[in-house]
Amino acid sequence: xxxTKLLANKEAQRxxxxxxxxxxxxxxxxxxxxxxxxxxxxxxxxxxxxxxAALQAANMAIACAGYRIMSKVGHHRVSLESTKLVLGKxxxxxxxxxxxxxxxxxTIDYTFSNVATETEAKEILVQAAEFYNQVExxxxxxxxxxKM
Amino acid sequence: MRNNVRNMRNHSVLTxxxxxxxxxxxxxxxxxxxxxxxxxxxxGHLGTSPSSLQxxxxxxxxxxxxVHRREGTRVYFKAETQSPVFRNLQQxxxxxxxxxxxxxxxxxxxxxxxxxxxxxxSVARSREHAMSDxxxxxxxxxxxxxxxxxxxxxxxxxGREVNVTAYSLEEFREKIKSRDHFIAAVLRGRKRFVKGGQxxxxxxxxx
Numbered sequence: 001x002x003x004t005k006l007l008a009n010k011e012a013q014r015x016x017x018x019x020x021x022x023x024x025x026x027x028x029x030x031x032x033x034x035x036x037x038x039x040x041x042x043x044x045x046x047x048x049x050x051x052x053a054a055l056q057a058a059n060m061a062i063a064c065a066g067y068r069i070m071s072k073v074g075h076h077r078v079s080l081e082s083t084k085l086v087l088g089k090x091x092x093x094x095x096x097x098x099x100x101x102x103x104x105x106x107t108i109d110y111t112f113s114n115v116a117t118e119t120e121a122k123e124i125l126v127q128a129a130e131f132y133n134q135v136e137x138x139x140x141x142x143x144x145x146x147k148m
Numbered sequence: 149m150r151n152n153v154r155n156m157r158n159h160s161v162l163t164x165x166x167x168x169x170x171x172x173x174x175x176x177x178x179x180x181x182x183x184x185x186x187x188x189x190x191x192g193h194l195g196t197s198p199s200s201l202q203x204x205x206x207x208x209x210x211x212x213x214x215v216h217r218r219e220g221t222r223v224y225f226k227a228e229t230q231s232p233v234f235r236n237l238q239q240x241x242x243x244x245x246x247x248x249x250x251x252x253x254x255x256x257x258x259x260x261x262x263x264x265x266x267x268x269x270s271v272a273r274s275r276e277h278a279m280s281d282x283x284x285x286x287x288x289x290x291x292x293x294x295x296x297x298x299x300x301x302x303x304x305x306x307g308r309e310v311n312v313t314a315y316s317l318e319e320f321r322e323k324i325k326s327r328d329h330f331i332a333a334v335l336r337g338r339k340r341f342v343k344g345g346q347x348x349x350x351x352x353x354x355x
Contacts, residue, residue: 096296103311114330119316123291 001081003067011078015068019146022139025060026148029053029132036125044108047116047124051105054098054128055079057135061086064143076102087138094131162244169196170204175245177214177227178238180307184217184224193307213237247282250305251342254298255286262288263317264344264352268334281309284342285334287320287352317352324353 006012035041036050058079062069065086069079080098083091101124108115116124140147162171172194177185187205191198205225208214215228228234242248248267255262269283286295292314299310315323323331335353339346 093293093297096300097293100292100296100299100312103309115313117313117315118319119314120292123293123314127293 001085003085006067006069006078006082010070011072011075012062012067012069012082014066015063016066017063017146021063022060022146025056025063029056029060032056033125033129033132036121036128042113043116043118043121044113046121047101048105048108050121050124050128051098051101054094054101054124054131057128057132058083058098061091061135061138064139064146087134090134091131094127094134097127098131162241167204169194169200170208171245172196173201173204173208174213174237175241176307177225178234178241179246181227181229181234181238183307184226186222186224190225247306248340248342250302251282251284251310254295254302255343257298258288258290258294258343260288261290261294262286262343264288264341264348266339266341266343266349268337268339281311282306284310284312286312286314286343287317287349288314289316290314320352321354 003012007014032049032053036046036053038046041049055076059069062079062082067082069075069082077099080095080102084095104115104120136148166174173190176190176193177183185193187198187201191201194201205214205216209216209225212228212231213233214225216223216225218224227238231237251265251267255265265284265286265288267282267284292312295312295314299312303310320331335349339349341349
């Protein structure tokens with residue numbers, strides 16, 4: 001996967017982000033990370049909410065790199081995979097992990113209930129928070145004008 | 149250690165029986181018996197050139213182990229499921245280069261972090277079709293984050309998705325205690341163990 005191919009396939013487009021746009025995404029991530037920790041919710045809902053926080057963190061990194069993933073079939077997969085291009089090797093393990101989570105989240109949202117286990121819901125919350133911190137660290141280093 | 153010995157033995161069984169390219173062709177076609185493989189697709193999957201496969205494919209078609217069909221200029225190949233040796237060959241590859249050995253291999257580095265893991269659902273019942281996902285239940289402290297990089301590689305080799313449901317030992321035992329319907333159904337069904345065995349599962353369940 002390269003940006004050239006993603007642009008050619010119309011899976012991504014050039015995009016100039018702003019601090020305001022990123023701050024809106026930060027607020028959304030903070031909300032989802034907080035909601036994913038509410039133990040009164042089902043493990044499925046907490047899992048899907050933490051997944052959404054991770055997806056938005058991926059989109060923040062992509063926006064800072066100057067792109068936006070087009071909203072079409074498979075765009076979550078493309079967003080997660082694209083973080084490998086933006087963040088490099090340290091993001092690979094997160095991209096692979098959240099790809100596994102993407103499929104589980106699809107089943108949760110569209111097919112079955114009681115899919116995520118408590119173990120998995122707790123794990124994704126930790127991983128999403130870690131991944132988000134990694135994205136913020138990267139923004140601070142590479143795009144200081146856009147930092148938190 | 150026992151797993152190591154078993155893997156080495158499995159490897160030498162196939163190597164003794166089949167040249168490397170034939171092993172690859174048979175593992176791919178018998179592993180997904182409903183799938184029609186286009187020549188260059190199969191070559192890409194095996195990391196070789198189409199020309200290096202042609203002699204093997206012709207020989208396997210001539211012997212009735214594979215069938216082929218032509219669509220325009222393209223030729224497709226698949227396992228001949230009506231062959232009298234199909235099931236025997238499939239079992240041989242399942243035991244040596246198939247799904248379970250690949251999963252055993254990727255779970256091995258996690259050692260005691262995984263108490264027990266098994267395949268369940270249609271694949272465990274041997275009723276899968278070519279695109280069936282593989283459902284795996286895992287009990288232990290290794291999570292999806294630990295497993296995912298290795299899972300991606302296994303999925304590429306197997307050509308199908310592997311869906312893992314992970315439980316900590318405590319959560320699994322709680323679910324058993326609360327008579328969780330899903331776990332009860334999985335435990336009643338057929339399983340193929342890829343880490344530990346029935347006695348390990350019985351111990352966890354408290355039988």
